Amino acid sequence: MxxxxxxxxxxxxxxxxxxxxxxxxxxxxxxxxxxxxxxxxxxxxxxxxxxxxxxxxxxxxxxxxxxxxxxxxxxxxxxxxxxxxxxxxxxxxxxxxxxxxxxxxxxxxxxxxxxxxxxxxxxxxxxxxxxxxxxxxxxxxxxxxxxxxxxxxxxxxxxxxxxxxxxxxxxKSEVGQALLNSLQLSMDSKNLYFDNGLNDNAFINSSQLAELTSEDTFHAYQTFTQCYLGYLNNTVEEKQLLDQLNDSEHAIRWLENLTCNLIRKFYLSDIVQQTNFSKQFGIEVSVLKQLYQAIINSNKLIKSYAQVNRQLICQQLLVTINNIIRSST
Ligand SMILES: [Zn+2]
The missing domain is CATH 3.40.50.300 (P-loop containing nucleotide triphosphate hydrolases)
Structure with a gap:
């Protein structure tokens, strides 16, 4: 075996x-x-x-x-x-x-x-x-x-x-498991993605991402995470996020996973942390929920058809994301 x-x-x-x-x-x-x-x-x-x-x-x-x-x-x-x-x-x-x-x-x-x-x-x-x-x-x-x-x-x-x-x-390969553990550690030590730390177990869901078993995919995931969080925080351009979405076959799932985890992070936080949430991530949890729905819909669209123009769906999704974020501010 x-x-x-x-x-x-x-x-x-x-x-x-x-x-x-x-x-x-x-x-x-x-x-x-x-x-x-x-x-x-x-x-x-x-x-x-x-x-x-x-x-x-x-x-x-x-x-x-x-x-x-x-x-x-x-x-x-x-x-x-x-x-x-x-x-x-x-x-x-x-x-x-x-x-x-x-x-x-x-x-x-x-x-x-x-x-x-x-x-x-x-x-x-x-x-x-x-x-x-x-x-x-x-x-x-x-x-x-x-x-x-x-x-x-x-x-x-x-x-x-x-x-x-x-x-x-x-x-999962041992390498994959080790990478996931280190991802978890870096999330826990809060120095990779978050400036001011919440002691949290958000992102724990990443262990469900079975594709994170090679160094390359793992780094792509890290880059993608930073790009998305930056985008929500208004420090990353829309074009950059679109490139990222087009680059990786997994990107929409990652988007779904990250958004879901951010929402979970909010609900796992105490009341003070919840008050600071939108300042920290540049977005309200109610907006995140709308984003999540839009992302799920795109993901379903991609899964439902054998022949699908992925690039077009990514573009449309980004337009929707933009509209949701803009109409909330
Ligand atoms: Zn026998």
């Missing part, structure tokens, strides 16, 4: 043994290879009739489970001849309602050989909204013998209603 999956593999092994494994699981991580490796391991385990244990590489006291590789169901699975597992893929660019219906009717039938039925949706982030809603119905009425596993590089590309029905596992 890949190194970055081992922690999660151990967790899932425990859940399997304690029979607490969720019936709908989202595996989220930047590496599609790692996501898939973990999913394949889990599915093989669920299919196997006599799983075996081995010592964990990261915890010598712990055991990880794996498929035995030679029971009847393992052999059928190896030969790609196992009828109770479905790899849900689409012939089109997106996974549509018909694809999901195919999965649903597969799950409705009882298992042919094994005890359980499994469905893997590798490109779950390409599900259309209608497909997501069709899947939601199945997730809302879980069958104890069924397991559905969704893979995605970004949790945000799935509908929140889907995510709320699933157990979410995030695979």
């Amino acid at each position: 890949l190194e970055i999956c081992q922690k999660t593999q151990l967790l899932l092994s425990r859940q399997y043994q304690n029979q607490t494994l969720a019936h709908a699981i989202v595996i989220q991580g930047r590496s599609t290879l790692a996501n898939r490796a973990l999913a394949d391991w889990l599915i093989e385990l669920l299919i196997c009739q006599k799983p075996v244990t081995k010592l964990s590489k990261i915890d010598e006291q712990a055991l990880v489970l794996q498929a035995c590789g030679h029971c009847k169901t393992c052999l059928l699975n190896k030969a790609d001849n196992f009828p109770d597992h479905l790899n849900l893929q689409s012939e089109n660019k997106t996974i549509g309602v018909d694809d999901i219906r195919r999965g649903n009717s597969f799950l409705e039938k009882t298992a042919h050989i094994g005890q359980v039925k499994t469905v893997l949706i590798p490109a779950s982030d390409t599900m259309t909204v209608a497909a997501s809603n069709a899947l939601l119905k199945t997730l809302e009425e879980p069958n104890p013998n069924n397991y559905i596993i969704l893979l995605t590089q970004e949790l945000d590309s799935l509908l929140p209603t889907i995510v709320s029905r699933c157990a979410v596992l995030t695979i």
Whole structure:
């Protein structure tokens, strides 16, 4: 098993043994290879009739489970001849309602050989909204013998209603984790983004940004954060923010994340800090809420269509942001 999956593999092994494994699981991580490796391991385990244990590489006291590789169901699975597992893929660019219906009717039938039925949706982030809603119905009425596993590089590309029905596992490299910790530290020590410090745990949400696992993306995120805060504070030009928005594929999500965190920061503050909030950030929390709504709408627009002019949406969003800020002063 890949190194970055081992922690999660151990967790899932425990859940399997304690029979607490969720019936709908989202595996989220930047590496599609790692996501898939973990999913394949889990599915093989669920299919196997006599799983075996081995010592964990990261915890010598712990055991990880794996498929035995030679029971009847393992052999059928190896030969790609196992009828109770479905790899849900689409012939089109997106996974549509018909694809999901195919999965649903597969799950409705009882298992042919094994005890359980499994469905893997590798490109779950390409599900259309209608497909997501069709899947939601199945997730809302879980069958104890069924397991559905969704893979995605970004949790945000799935509908929140889907995510709320699933157990979410995030695979993150050690480097990524270390970067996030240092980000958290620099936020905590308040010397990076804030002149006068509030003792806060805003920005804690950044740990959900799975893409922050490379130095380059991490620095892009830092630059973006400073640019956005500067823009709100009137020290950064609109043009600069637009360049930033166009530069990174993640930028609108970052905008959403940062705005949400600023709002949270306000509500986590005491009354004195709340009074100083608009002075510190150059913006009222009520305006932030309007901005947040506008950003979410743009983000939805980008997610809803396969063919979308991203640059145009960024431009329009910035016009909207400008209008909101201007009409408030
Ligand atoms: Zn087996």
